[in-house]
Amino acid sequence: MPRQPISPSILPAAERQCRSRLHQLLNQAEGFLHGSLIVMARRCGKPTCRCATDDNARHQSLYLGQTLEGKSTMIYIPARLESTVRQWHDNFQQAEQLIEQLSQQGRARLSQAKSTKSGTTKSGTTKSAPTSRKTSTTQTPRKPS
Numbered sequence: 001m002p003r004q005p006i007s008p009s010i011l012p013a014a015e016r017q018c019r020s021r022l023h024q025l026l027n028q029a030e031g032f033l034h035g036s037l038i039v040m041a042r043r044c045g046k047p048t049c050r051c052a053t054d055d056n057a058r059h060q061s062l063y064l065g066q067t068l069e070g071k072s073t074m075i076y077i078p079a080r081l082e083s084t085v086r087q088w089h090d091n092f093q094q095a096e097q098l099i100e101q102l103s104q105q106g107r108a109r110l111s112q113a114k115s116t117k118s119g120t121t122k123s124g125t126t127k128s129a130p131t132s133r134k135t136s137t138t139q140t141p142r143k144p145s
């Protein structure tokens with residue numbers, strides 16, 4: 001079911017800003033990668049290479065570590081894709097931070113709504129009598145006030 005977009009004007013400024021930054025990120029980012037970037041030093045295997053004898057000359061390569069379904073995995077990243085992967089990883093972290101900020105703003109709004117008895121949304125159902133005769137609607141008994 002399509003949901004109506006909420007009117008941004010009812011949102012606090014900080015939340016509006018977060019949402020618009022997230023929108024921008026989603027629209028512009030080429031990709032997203034969750035995980036940790038790990039640089040590992042390895043020997044290439046050529047006996048004539050310096051790395052065979054010198055630990056400091058070992059070749060550094062990038063890996064993306066991820067936990068998938070409880071298992072930790074390591075994906076080797078070829079040198080030509082390193083900058084792409086770093087960018088996608090950065091994009092994910094930015095998105096994650098924005099989501100976290102939104103969650104904190106949501107929590108603030110929640111505690112605000114809890115402290116005001118009417119809540120954030122005013123229930124404008126103060127009609128004196130039900131106007132429709134739909135059989136599917138359940139009528140709540142009105143308590144005498």
Ligand SMILES: [Zn+2]
Pocket residue numbers: 043044045046049050051052059
């Ligand atoms: Zn080598």
